[in-house]
Amino acid sequence: MKHYMYISIFALSIVSILGYATESANAPHATKQERESRHEHHSAEENDHRQSRKEVASPTAKVSSNPEGAHGAQATRIDDALAQQAGIATSVASSQTLNLTTVVYGSLATGPEQLSHVRARYPGMIKSVKPTVGDEVERGQLLAEVESNESLKTYQVRSPISGVVIQHHANSGEVAQDQVLFYIANFETLWAEFRIYPAQQSQVKAGQTAHIVANDEELTGTIRHIIPALDKPYLLARVSFDNRVKRLTPGLLVEGHVIVDKFTASVAVEKAAIQTVGNQLGVFVKDKNEYEFVPVTIGRQDDRYVEVLSGLIPGHVYVNKNSYLIKADIEKSEAEHEH
Template sequence: MIAASLIFVLFTVAGILISERVQTSEIAAEEGADVAEVGAHNGRVLRDGDFAVELAIFERGVPPEYRVWVTNKGKPLDPQLVDITVQLTRLGGKKERVGFEPDQDFLRGNTVIREPHSFVVMLEARYQGKKYQWEYESFEGRTRIEPEIAESMGITTAVAGPAILRETTKVYGRLVVDPVRIREVRARFDGTVDSVRVELGERVSRGQPIIGINSNENLKTYTINSPIEGVVLERNANPGEQTDGRNLIVIADDGALLAELEVFPATRSRIQRGDTVWLRPRGTEKIVEGVIRQIDPVIRPNQSSTIRVSLQAPAEGLASGMFVAGNIQVAEYQVALAVKRSALQSYRDFTVVYAQVGDQYEVRMLELGREGGEWVEVLGGLEPGTRYVSENSYVIKADIEKSGAAHHH
């Protein structure tokens, strides 16, 4: 409930403070502005007297490309008679030039128009010795947020670049006392139990007297001391009983815990001794690092095997029997380009991040590869060195959606 209230407050503040936005569609316009004319091919119509050009992005069955239809006095012109060039200026000032060649009754652009289709468009046409020129904004998935507002909204950025991906697999199990730190106390010489000086669950120190035995050999009483520091797990003796070679007291070092985890064949084949494991005890937010110490060679009827994990730090606040969830590192990759998983958002049919240039933010459609830990490999759609929103990117998404982001051409 608290988290939901916080998100509501953030969006409310964003709605109040983010007052300056970049137009997100070449057709959508601010109130009172001229609405762009749409032509027969769902493109933008540009006019100069009787001469008119319709520019549209065509992407049905082909990679996105520009197509142009030209008319004069309302009648279609032979595309062979018109020379068209388009220059696109993207966020950050990068320019792309598009040339055109006649194709049937239109001119086809010679460059794939990559996503996002967000840029300043400058079109130049030459017909019968006369030059025509237009320039307009065609933005999508873009917004502007003042730096102070971005800071107050917790918007954090990072620079896209190489990263080490650590692939993990999920496993479950419980904590147990390390068996090498358990001591079973027996009488060296059988006899009668004279006294028991500890109770079940009591903590004892190394060398502390715990039980007295009256020996059958010399009828003298001798004392057995605790061999380790730990907790009494079992008390199997009471005064007056015979020892009979049995376990009288069992003491365990409860600070020496192992995790016993179940793994199945697909995971078992990918792990080995020495692999790193991150454990989260149930009901806590604590992360405990460990290392695989043993892989049980026996496969159980349910096809699982037990692996035993040594904890790398003292088991403060932990206890034997606690259930744990673990992540085992099964692979490590160095990739040339990656972004943080926390940066990813959905936009139309794409997974995206939001690039930052100054006080402007714009969508970047990604082709993703492998995932590992907090990182996701980027195969396409983002240039190395791009600054992107790594935390609270949902604020940018919400502002773009509130602005009416569209995808018209």
């Protein structure tokens, strides 16, 4: 059984002062030695009250560890206001669908249909050039005008796709032969190409969902194709995704988490909630203002949740953010008790 006592320091001070005044009034003929003894006693009490007020003013003084009970010093009490200030947050243990994943690695690429090499139809003199490197163009937009050597008529060169001009080799007054005049690329859609080694090939299939991690950003896509890689000991799983917002670039190295199976856990908590106290895995369960470490047995896990086999039941409120702060407070309290 845990016992906590909240005592108003201000109220104690008032009671002490009133008591001292009452004693003085009821004993007007007290001896000098008695008055000095009472004065020393009340001075000591006042010093204790000042020290207590200092502790209450300190944020750490609002956290009182409880060394009693079944788990010893594995419980502590924290005001809700202080917990909020420290970023301590809670969630409710409940049933969750966990995604079992396999981790793969690869890089970003464009599809062959997203890169266009624009040439002149007939050799001739370049009369004008419209866009430059970095300009965005629409499909059918005018790129250049060329005067044909044979007919001496001017014809127009237009963009076959929408995209960005990434290179151009065309200037007014130059002769267009068979060289590429403009390189135009469309990066609105990119492909993540993941290497799938033999040990993973039985698990990874077309149609599965993959979470792509690139530059600390997470994207989601579907495996569209699994194709052989020429002269390589692996297959390539190709995942397309919309790149209009993230604007990632081809060649970037990425990590993929392919969902290969799913299962429902009767009780699961967020992985960030798991802490180790006294060589035991567990979570901090909240009951009003009290946080108690509860050992748990864990099972399977995915990128976010871990299955709890024993120790918790659905409905338990547990700390899912900054639980390490509670652990640190308990360990500090245990160290103080040892000394």
